[in-house]
Amino acid sequence: MSANDAYLTGVGQSEIGMKLTRPPLLLTVDAVREALTEAGLTIGQIDGVSTYPGKASTLLGFSPIGADELIDTLGIRATWYAGGMEISSQLGAVVAAAMAVRTGQARHVICFRTVYEAAALARPTEYPTPRRETVDGYSQWLAPFNATSAVNWTAQYAMRHMKRYGLTREQLAQIAITDRAHAVLNPRALVRKSLTMDEYLSARMISTPLCLYDCDRYTDASTVLIVSAGDAIDEVSCTPIRIAAMAGTVERHSWDQAEWMACYPTGADLWKRTDYKPKDVATAQLYDGFSFQALAWLEGLGFCDVGEGGRFIEGGTRIALDGELPLNTFGGQIGAGRLHGFGFAHEAVVQLRGNGGVRQIPGDPRVAVCASGGGPLATALLLARD
Amino acid sequence: MTTPRVLPRLDLENRFFWTSGADGQLRLLRCQECAIFIHPPRAVCRHCLSEKVSPEVVPGTGTVDTFTVNYQEWRPGLDVPYVIARVAIDGAQGVYLTTNIVGCPVEAVQIGDRVRVTFEQHGEIYLPLFEKVGST
Numbered sequence: 103m104s105a106n107d108a109y110l111t112g113v114g115q116s117e118i119g120m121k122l123t124r125p126p127l128l129l130t131v132d133a134v135r136e137a138l139t140e141a142g143l144t145i146g147q148i149d150g151v152s153t154y155p156g157k158a159s160t161l162l163g164f165s166p167i168g169a170d171e172l173i174d175t176l177g178i179r180a181t182w183y184a185g186g187m188e189i190s191s192q193l194g195a196v197v198a199a200a201m202a203v204r205t206g207q208a209r210h211v212i213c214f215r216t217v218y219e220a221a222a223l224a225r226p227t228e229y230p231t232p233r234r235e236t237v238d239g240y241s242q243w244l245a246p247f248n249a250t251s252a253v254n255w256t257a258q259y260a261m262r263h264m265k266r267y268g269l270t271r272e273q274l275a276q277i278a279i280t281d282r283a284h285a286v287l288n289p290r291a292l293v294r295k296s297l298t299m300d301e302y303l304s305a306r307m308i309s310t311p312l313c314l315y316d317c318d319r320y321t322d323a324s325t326v327l328i329v330s331a332g333d334a335i336d337e338v339s340c341t342p343i344r345i346a347a348m349a350g351t352v353e354r355h356s357w358d359q360a361e362w363m364a365c366y367p368t369g370a371d372l373w374k375r376t377d378y379k380p381k382d383v384a385t386a387q388l389y390d391g392f393s394f395q396a397l398a399w400l401e402g403l404g405f406c407d408v409g410e411g412g413r414f415i416e417g418g419t420r421i422a423l424d425g426e427l428p429l430n431t432f433g434g435q436i437g438a439g440r441l442h443g444f445g446f447a448h449e450a451v452v453q454l455r456g457n458g459g460v461r462q463i464p465g466d467p468r469v470a471v472c473a474s475g476g477g478p479l480a481t482a483l484l485l486a487r488d
Numbered sequence: 489m490t491t492p493r494v495l496p497r498l499d500l501e502n503r504f505f506w507t508s509g510a511d512g513q514l515r516l517l518r519c520q521e522c523a524i525f526i527h528p529p530r531a532v533c534r535h536c537l538s539e540k541v542s543p544e545v546v547p548g549t550g551t552v553d554t555f556t557v558n559y560q561e562w563r564p565g566l567d568v569p570y571v572i573a574r575v576a577i578d579g580a581q582g583v584y585l586t587t588n589i590v591g592c593p594v595e596a597v598q599i600g601d602r603v604r605v606t607f608e609q610h611g612e613i614y615l616p617l618f619e620k621v622g623s624t
Binding site for chain 1 (some may be wrong): 491496554556559560562584
């Protein structure tokens with residue numbers, strides 16, 4: 103162990119569902135308990151908390167629980183904590199925690215992401231969505247044209263890829279088909295039913311070229327990742343997973359002014375910070391709130407050339423559980439649920455520890471990459487079991 | 489029928505843009521020192537940090553850089569399908585506007601299409617929509 107490194111230790115997850123009645127604070131505590139148990143840590147040993155995006159008081163379903171609330175609820179004495187949305191996407195909260203433990207601000211940091219969007223939609227009196235009379239900030243450049251959903255913004259990147267590089271719907275379908283095949287093997291996954299090419303191709307369009315099955319769906323769940331300092335690893339009972347490299351970039355925080363999605367520069371940066379190469383990666387867990395984002399991440403991270411993503415995943419064998427680069431082995435957000443970024447890091451740790459059960463990838467995986475974010479936001483983590 | 493829209497809240501930085509269509513012209517903010525266009529509008533140039541920025545008329549034509557046909561009825565009364573496009577604006581390199589392509593069937597829109605601005609008025613706000621050049 104290197105004292106100057108940061109490690110992912112205990113990981114935990116609540117049940118994943120839609121319209122759950124268990125309150126989001128308790129889902130978060132469920133995930134905390136599971137992570138503590140795996141790490142062999144007690145809550146008294148936790149001295150840091152990091153979350154994305156912090157409590158969203160005006161949109162509670164999106165983020166019902168903030169760091170303040172969790173710290174108070176669990177009686178944590180935090181020497182460092184943070185929660186906010188102005189960071190390089192969801193897993194930016196893990197990057198922040200890793201920097202905190204590497205600089206001695208804390209020893210064991212709970213990182214969490216809790217979502218309650220399905221329950222909030224079903225129970226608007228408890229979780230009201232404010233009606234916007236006018237828009238400002240960057241919404242003003244999109245919402246007046248009824249381009250309100252990220253699916254509309256992502257679809258335009260996908261459409262351009264089709265035009266420039268010849269991406270086909272049959273190729274893109276492999277993200278959703280693979281996700282759903284893997285979700286069948288994950289007892290916690292939201293959608294435990296496989297998807298055929300025919301079903302995909304005949305699904306209704308949401309925003310061309312993205313159909314219903316290219317989209318994740320509102321989910322209620324909490325995911326916890328504990329980040330521990332290298333010099334505190336002897337307190338932990340599970341196999342520590344080293345954060346070998348981290349990257350996150352934003353150039354223009356805009357979905358329409360940027361020429362590239364941020365996953366491209368972020369992926370390139372990641373490999374500048376490590377001696378590992380893409381060929382060393384045993385499994386990739388890549389953000390797929392919309393299927394095309396995972397394809398872009400494959401290109402951005404250098405698993406194939408820019409423009410080759412469609413041909414790379416064609417037929418699906420390469421990214422299957424027994425393929426050369428198993429992708430989103432827990433089902434991704436399309437299959438397992440909209441865990442919003444944290445599910446990818448959770449699964450990378452599960453696979454590197456050999457804890458995948460029936461969905462465990464073959465061999466002895468030692469290096470995994472996980473990534474969150476789409477459009478102008480991107481974070482990538484390279485994880486290693488030494 | 490007119491599809492329901494959420495309108496921008498006017499402020500010091502954006503007012504010129506959203507009201508520009510009153511005389512039928514599209515305007516973008518331009519740095520008077522280094523000549524680059526700044527969009528979204530800010531009080532300072534993102535290239536040279538000059539505060540000498542002011543709106544300038546651009547030709548109002550452009551090219552469809554990419555687009556999508558939205559089929560999802562996000563709220564009641566939304567008239568679907570409709571085209572959302574990212575238009576590269578002539579005479580303002582690097583500036584794109586997200587907009588709707590109107591006045592033609594959704595199937596008629598392709599990447600690379602030449603388009604021209606047409607304003608949809610909502611009180612003092614004029615939303616810059618685009619139609620295909622040559623279409624009526």
